[in-house]
Amino acid sequence: MSDMGARIIKNADFVRSGDIEEGIRAVFKGDIIGREIIFFESTTSTNDRAIEIGHQRESPEGIVVIADAQSHGKGRLGRNWISPPGVNLYFTVLLRPPFLPKEASILTLMAAVAVVSAIREDIGLNAGIKWPNDILINGKKAGGILLEMKSDMDRINLAALGIGVNVNMSLSLLTKDVRLLATSLKKESGRYIDRNKLLGEILAKLEYWYKIILKGDKRVLINEWLHLNSTIGNNVMVQIQDRVISGIAEGISDEGELIVRLSTGEHEIVSAGDVTILN
Ligand code: BTN
Numbered sequence: 001m002s003d004m005g006a007r008i009i010k011n012a013d014f015v016r017s018g019d020i021e022e023g024i025r026a027v028f029k030g031d032i033i034g035r036e037i038i039f040f041e042s043t044t045s046t047n048d049r050a051i052e053i054g055h056q057r058e059s060p061e062g063i064v065v066i067a068d069a070q071s072h073g074k075g076r077l078g079r080n081w082i083s084p085p086g087v088n089l090y091f092t093v094l095l096r097p098p099f100l101p102k103e104a105s106i107l108t109l110m111a112a113v114a115v116v117s118a119i120r121e122d123i124g125l126n127a128g129i130k131w132p133n134d135i136l137i138n139g140k141k142a143g144g145i146l147l148e149m150k151s152d153m154d155r156i157n158l159a160a161l162g163i164g165v166n167v168n169m170s171l172s173l174l175t176k177d178v179r180l181l182a183t184s185l186k187k188e189s190g191r192y193i194d195r196n197k198l199l200g201e202i203l204a205k206l207e208y209w210y211k212i213i214l215k216g217d218k219r220v221l222i223n224e225w226l227h228l229n230s231t232i233g234n235n236v237m238v239q240i241q242d243r244v245i246s247g248i249a250e251g252i253s254d255e256g257e258l259i260v261r262l263s264t265g266e267h268e269i270v271s272a273g274d275v276t277i278l279n
Contacts, residue, residue, distance in 0.1 A: 030207035032062040033093060040067040042085065045074050047148050047162040050092035054150075054158045059096075064203065066091040073164065076133070076146055077274070081164050084173050088184075089143075089165040089195055093206060096158060097214065101151040105256030105271070106218055107161050108133050109225045111145045114205035115163060116228045122201045125188050128230035131249065131258050131275050135165065136230060140183035142166050163202070167193050218254060225252070235278040236260065238270055245270075246278070 043049050046065045054060035067090050073081030083090050095107065112129040119127040119135070119142075127137050135143030143165035150158040166184035174182055185193045209221055226232060237246045238260060247262040258270040 030062065030203060032210060033207040034064050034203045035062040037064045037066060040065070042069040042071065043067045044072040045070050045081075045162075046090050046092040047074060047146060047160045048072075050094050050160045050162070051148065051150070051158065054094045054160065060094040060158060061096045063094040064091055065094070066199070074146055074162070075144060075164075081144070081146075082174060082178065083164070084169065087169040087195075088167045089163065089199055089202075091199065092160050092162040093203075094158065094160060095156075095210070097156055097210075099156055100154060101149065101156055102255060104147060104149055104151075104156055104159060105132065106213055106221065107159055108145050108147045109252075109256050110206065110209045110213060110221055111147075111161050111163055113209060113221060113224050113228060114202050115143055115145075115165060117224075118198060118201035118205055119165075119185065120228075122198055123185055123189055123193060125185065127228075129225065129228050130277065131229065131231040131252065132256065132272075137183055137185075137188045141181055142183050142185060142188070165198070165202075167195050167198065222252060222254065222256075231258070231275055231277060237276045237278055238273040239276075240270060240273040249275070 038053065040049065046067050050065040053063060053065060057063065069085035070081065070083035070090050073083035073090060075081040097107065112133055112135065115135050116127045116129050119125050125137050127135055127142065130136050133145035134141050143163065146162040148160045149156055166182065168186040169184045171179050171182065171184065171187060213221055231249050232251055234249055235246070236249045237244055245260060245262060245268055247260040250259045250261050252258055253269060260268045260270060262268055
């Protein structure tokens with residue numbers, strides 16, 4: 001798929017109603033998030049493009065890079081993110097928060113809260129969050145978040161918060177294995193979803209929560225994450241690189257780590273891993 005280059009967003013197929021920027025601004029106008037929106041008909045990965053763009057800009061904070069299709073969409077743990085044109089949301093928000101690198105996972109939690117609450121309010125589906133970043137509906141994955149960072153020891157220079165949501169995609173585009181675990185908003189709701197409107201809602205929620213965490217109110221966001229999550233309180237199995245632990249997911253730390261109580265009664269703090277909910 002060819003890389004069409006950045007464009008100012010006129011007449012994109014992305015939105016049926018015409019200009020994507022107009023469409024988004026009709027539902028949302030942020031002081032920070034979406035100050036500038038850069039649209040690609042097709043690109044490799046919006047995270048990669050956003051990082052390139054971020055390096056070229058003096059103040060990248062709030063720039064949103066959107067693509068209608070990605071040829072090398074990236075998931076967590078080196079996986080691919082299937083990114084066909086015309087159906088889904090693929091976008092990356094550039095941020096430069098005044099946080100330590102170890103505090104960065106709060107951005108992933110923020111994105112999950114924004115996406116799940118937008119899906120609940122805009123579409124009426126009972127979406128939930130599986131730690132750390134899976135957007136689930138009826139136990140199947142409808143979206144995910146990939147945070148990539150450039151940082152020094154004591155500051156984040158650039159955070160690329162990539163968000164993918166399966167909106168109107170037919171599940172037949174997925175491989176058999178993935179199809180068992182994945183879903184789309186159209187499949188779950190039985191109707192066509194306006195991507196532009198949903199994008200506007202997600203950006204508005206990101207703006208709202210980003211301002212809250214910039215004020216230092218991280219716990220408010222974590223409480224909202226807890227309210228929307230489907231992991232805590234369950235028996236879980238967690239794959240951490242080449243080992244697996246199981247126990248009860250008891251909570252998350254202020255740094256967004258998962259706290260698991262093992263059968264020995266000890267607690268293990270997990271900063272990255274794949275969770276399977278057992279009950
Ligand atoms: C996951 O759950 O594995 C994370 C998926 C993240 C996908 C999004 S799509 C937009 C952005 N660009 C990418 O290449 N990946 C993220």
